[in-house]
Amino acid sequence: MTDGWMPDKDAKLAQLLRADLPPARDPLFRLDVLARRERQRFRRQLLVALTFGAVSDLRNLVSPLFGRVSQAIARSFVD
Amino acid sequence: MADDDVALIADIRNGSERAFNVLIDRHQQAVRDFLRRLLADASEADDLAQETFMVAWTRPGTYRGDASVRSWLCAIAWRKARGAQRAWFRRRAREGTWAADVAPMVSPPSPESVLVGRALAALPIEQRAAVVLCLIHDFSHTEAAAILGAPLGTVKSHVARGKARLLAALGSQA
Numbered sequence: 001m002t003d004g005w006m007p008d009k010d011a012k013l014a015q016l017l018r019a020d021l022p023p024a025r026d027p028l029f030r031l032d033v034l035a036r037r038e039r040q041r042f043r044r045q046l047l048v049a050l051t052f053g054a055v056s057d058l059r060n061l062v063s064p065l066f067g068r069v070s071q072a073i074a075r076s077f078v079d
Numbered sequence: 080m081a082d083d084d085v086a087l088i089a090d091i092r093n094g095s096e097r098a099f100n101v102l103i104d105r106h107q108q109a110v111r112d113f114l115r116r117l118l119a120d121a122s123e124a125d126d127l128a129q130e131t132f133m134v135a136w137t138r139p140g141t142y143r144g145d146a147s148v149r150s151w152l153c154a155i156a157w158r159k160a161r162g163a164q165r166a167w168f169r170r171r172a173r174e175g176t177w178a179a180d181v182a183p184m185v186s187p188p189s190p191e192s193v194l195v196g197r198a199l200a201a202l203p204i205e206q207r208a209a210v211v212l213c214l215i216h217d218f219s220h221t222e223a224a225a226i227l228g229a230p231l232g233t234v235k236s237h238v239a240r241g242k243a244r245l246l247a248a249l250g251s252q253a
Contacts, residue, residue, distance in 0.1 A: 009246055016195045016249070017215045022111045029111070029125065030103045033132045040133070 084148035091139045103132050106149050109216050110156050116211045117160040117204060119167070127159045146225055150218065154226045157208060164204060191249065198248035202241050205229065209237035210245070 022029075084105070090098035110131055114124035134141070134155050142151050199207060205227065212223040213234075224234040 009249060012191075013195065013242070013245055013249055014214060016189075016192050017199070017245075019189075019192050020196075021215075022108050022115070024108050025104060026107055029107050029128070030100060032125070033103055033129045034100075036129050037133060037136060 085144060088135075088139050088142050088148060091136065099132075099136055102135060102148070106152050107132075109149055110152050112215065113153055113208070113211055114156050114160055116199065116215075117157075117208060118163060123163060127156065127163060130159055131156045146222065149216075150222050150226050153212065153216075153218075154228075157226055157228075160204075160208075194248045195245055198245050199241075202244065205233075206237040206241045209234045210241035213238045214242060 084102075087098045087102050087105075091102065107128065111125060111128045114127050114131075115121055118124045118127070131152055135152060142148065146154075199210065202210065208227055209223050209229075212218040212226060213220060218226065220231060220235050220238065223238075224231045227234060229237075
């Protein structure tokens with residue numbers, strides 16, 4: 001990586017650039033990632049639950065209506 | 080380490096929590112530093128670093144094994160940084176405000192660090208990315224080219240020019 005013409009400056013540059021690296025070990029960052037993953041998982045589960053609930057509500061709402069309509073059709077045939 | 084990393088990815092595919100923890104611990108420094116030097120905001124950089132690791136958890140199958148795991152993570156981070164940068168430009172254009180220029184997040188300890196940090200922040204983002212990958216994180220030019228999705232010659236030129244500008248900034252101090 002060095003050009004060979006200014007090894008001291010190259011070394012100094014590398015040292016300066018590496019001076020403000022984030023910590024090599026950062027448990028807090030790992031916890032942040034894991035918390036984010038759990039939030040994402042929770043949101044996904046919530047979405048699935050809400051979708052099932054909405055579908056179920058819709059079915060409960062619509063099925064009596066279908067029942068009445070089909071009874072009316074059947075009665076019209078009988079009459 | 081490289082073989083070990085590949086084994087970690089295989090374990091993550093099988094849902095191993097332990098492997099995911101080790102992956103984060105092992106590569107968070109490189110991914111976060113790369114993003115922090117590309118973006119103006121440290122918290123946004125860390126946010127994107129978290130998203131990068133989320134991709135590693137949710138889509139480990141996108142690792143094809145033709146590069147190191149660290150290269151793969153940095154390539155994900157690079158795509159996220161470019162997306163964030165485009166969003167930032169759109170936001171700035173919409174709001175008509177000019178935020179402070181890109182600058183390193185952690186307050187540097189010496190005047191020389193300030194100079195080098197400013198010179199690095201002033202480089203165009205592609206050049207900065209190439210310099211950070213090759214001069215700070217010891218990626219080869221070929222690896223950096225794969226991460227950035229750029230031709231090898233372009234990356235070599237970015238690193239050479241970037242380094243010359245950083246050395247010039249350092250020289251102006253001496």
